[in-house]
Amino acid sequence: MHDQQEQNEQQQNEQQENGRPQTPGGRQEQHDGQEQRDGQAQRDRQAPSDRPQQAQKPQRSVHGPLAGFTVGVTAARRADELGALLHRRGATVLHAPALRIVPLADDAELLAATKELIDHAPDVAVATTAIGFRGWVEAADGWGYGEELLARLRGVELLARGPKVKGAIRAAGLTEEWSPASESMAEVLDRLLAEGVSGRRIALQLHGEPLPGFVESLRAAGADVVLVPVYRWMPPEDLAPVDRLLDAVVARSLDAVTFTSAPAAASLLSRAETRGQLEPLLHALEHDVLAACVGPVTALPLQARGIPTVQPERFRLGPLVQVLGAELPSRARTFPVAGRRLEIRGHAVLVDDELRPVPPAGMAMLRALSRRPGWVVSRADLLGTLPGAGRDEHAVETAMARLRTALGVPKLIQTVVKRGYRLALDPAADTKYGDV
Incomplete structure (x- = not known):
């Protein structure tokens, strides 16, 4: 049954890519060429006002440098100002004040x-x-x-x-x-x-x-x-937002966390230790989630734990956001796929510079496919990336259909019958990523 579904899926994608239907055998009718010539002659005889309008290319969306990224804000004061600066550059913001001021x-x-x-x-x-x-x-x-x-x-x-x-x-x-x-x-x-x-x-x-x-x-x-x-800094009265931020960092749902004071950084580490999340938090901040600090003093509690940080030259919120705007896009992975430029960001992708939001399950599968670009990833392996999917491989098919819809170009992901799925890398890129 899976084989038939995969074949149907592949044929549907090819039909969408070619722009016309195929015969049940999968081959186009031999008289397609004659039909095209006859159709062109008919269009030539139409009055200019009767001719169908040429389809316009979709315009590229206008987005900021942080579009598609999620940034955590731990500030207690001036959090609204920092959040507004991030929003204006396209970021999604998760605010969780790590401290409060007495x-x-x-x-x-x-x-x-x-x-x-x-x-x-x-x-x-x-x-x-x-x-x-x-x-x-x-x-x-x-x-x-x-x-x-x-x-x-x-x-x-x-x-x-x-x-x-x-x-x-x-x-x-x-x-x-x-x-x-x-x-x-x-x-x-x-x-x-x-x-x-x-x-x-x-x-x-x-x-x-x-x-x-x-x-x-x-x-x-x-x-x-x-x-x-x-x-005086004290722990926040409501710890739920901080706990949600910690969970998001550990799950890699955040791309960066900002710190504007050393006490906030120390407080976040302390709360993680209380919840038994210190080691997962440190691992996430060391390898996957960017720690951005407003200055060297703020960075000290993090650096003492071996966490790498980025800081602006001027210790201000504006330069801090500018550093994020340069650093996060530089970390995004970009691939030439099916004649398009695919850039994978935190919760969205850019397809030829057009921003396409992607559901969490789709992003999880896309990241799995991009770890070894062009290589086939089995349904079972993709199923393992989906939270709460259990053992039903139909969940992969559903998530894959939604992912292709979100991308807007189904041919970016290729179905490999009886094996799984792969990114449809351009031929030249296949060689580049062959040993990844």
């Missing part, structure tokens, strides 16, 4: 640090993030200490880690003394140590987590460091 007004440690600095002014104040500095000033104002805090900061050496922090400082009516071009805390530390910090009081606004290397170096050099914990 409201500033509920942080007793910040209040205590603020009072201490008002009572005993620092010599230097280091602002690390714009949201943190603004939050500190707003919280102090809410507690009735806003003017006193600003008065204290006007008389100290104020260092800003980057341009956004400078903007927040100036918006508060203050002026920064210096800001590193690299936006790196390492450069801030080098400047302070070069100036000499022995006996000096330094206020350090934290950005969600302690900075042990930074703080220890200053204290070892004789500085009195006052930590200002403006906001």
Whole structure:
């Protein structure tokens, strides 16, 4: 029965490719040529307005560089902005904040640090993030200490880690003394140590987590460091989105995961360990799912686990998305198939640059066929790629029919009678991929 189905399937594909029906024996009628000549003569006699219009080629779809890819977003703040940037470039976005920010007004440690600095002014104040500095000033104002805090900061050496922090400082009516071009805390530390910090009081606004290397170096050099914990990262109240993201990474349903803070990266690894998914997660991020970080500090928890990362030269969301827009398409596999250019992306393919969404089962089979391009893959092996298909090989036929429909060009996948299916590689490509 399978043999007859395969033969019928092959004949149907050939008919669709040739554009006209065949006789039951599979050969075209001998008088086809005469019919074509007679038909052409009849068309020539028609008035121009009566002639059938020539079929127009389908226009290529307009898509962004990330079309067909799914990207996970772990950010707690500015997630909407990052998601919008990804969407505009065609990506499908899965948002799962790995952390949440404790409201500033509920942080007793910040209040205590603020009072201490008002009572005993620092010599230097280091602002690390714009949201943190603004939050500190707003919280102090809410507690009735806003003017006193600003008065204290006007008389100290104020260092800003980057341009956004400078903007927040100036918006508060203050002026920064210096800001590193690299936006790196390492450069801030080098400047302070070069100036000499022995006996000096330094206020350090934290950005969600302690900075042990930074703080220890200053204290070892004789500085009195006052930590200002403006906001604190904590696990999200709803862990379901994070768990779904972890499952998607392990299943390779995501093409990339973005990280905008080191605590978020560490939190995701911690949650995976709690769920017994750490090893599968590490394997996926090492080999198949791209880890994209906004900067080197953010990447540290991942790199400590041996996970390769990509980062933009400028530590901003826009450049981060640009890196993804260049990196993910470069990882897509492209094949010359049946006279077409087939590019396999995360949840879609490009056929001659036309975006064609493909169902998950179809993508699973297409990836199996592309692992050894041009080689025949048996029904049994294809069945093994389908989730929940059991042992019924009819599931392969159903999924294959849907895949061919999604591709829009049935001849891209060839039925090999009694054996299975293969990508219909162009003859020159057969040699190239023969030893894959």
